[in-house]
Amino acid sequence: MFAILSDIHSNLEALTAVLEDIEKRGIKTIYCLGDVIGYGANPKECLDLIIEKVSWCVLGNHDYAVFYEPTNFNYGAEQASFWTREVLEAERQRDVSDRRWRFLGELPMRQSLDVDVGNSKVIMEFVHASPRRPINEYIFPDDVYTNPAKVRLLFERVKHICFVGHTHMPGVFLDEPDFYLPSELDGVYPILDDEKAIINIGSVGQPRDKDNRASYAYVNKNKVHFVRVKYDLDTTIKKIHAVDRLDNFHAERLRDGR
Ligand SMILES: [Fe+2]
Numbered sequence: 001m002f003a004i005l006s007d008i009h010s011n012l013e014a015l016t017a018v019l020e021d022i023e024k025r026g027i028k029t030i031y032c033l034g035d036v037i038g039y040g041a042n043p044k045e046c047l048d049l050i051i052e053k054v055s056w057c058v059l060g061n062h063d064y065a066v067f068y069e070p071t072n073f074n075y076g077a078e079q080a081s082f083w084t085r086e087v088l089e090a091e092r093q094r095d096v097s098d099r100r101w102r103f104l105g106e107l108p109m110r111q112s113l114d115v116d117v118g119n120s121k122v123i124m125e126f127v128h129a130s131p132r133r134p135i136n137e138y139i140f141p142d143d144v145y146t147n148p149a150k151v152r153l154l155f156e157r158v159k160h161i162c163f164v165g166h167t168h169m170p171g172v173f174l175d176e177p178d179f180y181l182p183s184e185l186d187g188v189y190p191i192l193d194d195e196k197a198i199i200n201i202g203s204v205g206q207p208r209d210k211d212n213r214a215s216y217a218y219v220n221k222n223k224v225h226f227v228r229v230k231y232d233l234d235t236t237i238k239k240i241h242a243v244d245r246l247d248n249f250h251a252e253r254l255r256d257g258r
Contacts, residue, residue, distance in 0.1 A: 001028075002219055003031070003217070004201050004218070004219070005018060005030060005204050005216045006202070007033070007035040007203035007204060008205045009035055009036075010036075010040030010042050010084065011040040011205025012040070013235050014204050014231045014233075014236065015204055016231070017232075027218055030053055030054045030055065031054060031056060032057035033057070033127070033165040034107065034165065036050050037062055038063075038065065039080050039205070040205055040206075040239070040240060040250070041242070041246060044100070047104075051099065058108055058109060058111055058126055058127060060107075060135060064135055066081050066085050067101070075247075079246070082245075110125060110127050112124065118222055120193055120222075122161055124163065124219075126162070128164065129164060129166040130154060130164060141169060141171060141179040141181075152175065154173075154198065155175040155198070158175075158198060160196055160197075161197055163199050168208035168215075169202065170182050170202030170226055172200075181209075187227075188223050188224065189223070189224040201216055201217040202216065210258060212256060212257035214231050236254060237251040
């Protein structure tokens, strides 16, 4: 059994609530799909928790933006990256600072696992964004209708199961192509031997599917469970408001999960 988190975006309250939920379920192994930082007010704390708790993490576009440069970011996101970089650079404890920068600088673009799901083995791949452009291609639910060729091409790069984040919208893409919201699956997707799937696990710290609760997933045998967790978003919003250089929009949108 393992949990998968993505898109924490420096939201400490959401991350803490999710980690507590994972612990309550007795899940010991956690993987992360990137965007640990960006947007929110607690980059150091979120990085430290992720470094401590996860087995591995892959590179997200916001992690890339802070370590290298923001590419194709809007003004608010770009400012958040520069502010985050300054906060990390201001760390006085050398070993703590080194550990955070080393973690960001060594994030791989992909991970894959051969997972025993009961009576068969399943190849699972993990990227931040998409199987062909791992850190910055968006796969939106609407693509299934507006750009089915794109979704079919993406599936050519998927061996069996590919977990993604990036859009902050949880759900399951099938290669027909088709898309299912977690609610349409009663919160559980059963992995089948002969069905490819791209599974978006949603966002811990910036959900955008009109549900303001933190989103993550866990895998138990052949079942992928989608989970939502309430957290103290008033505190998160106040903290973002308190930092001049963080766009208040990134706080306000947390209330409606948009
Ligand atoms: Fe993100």
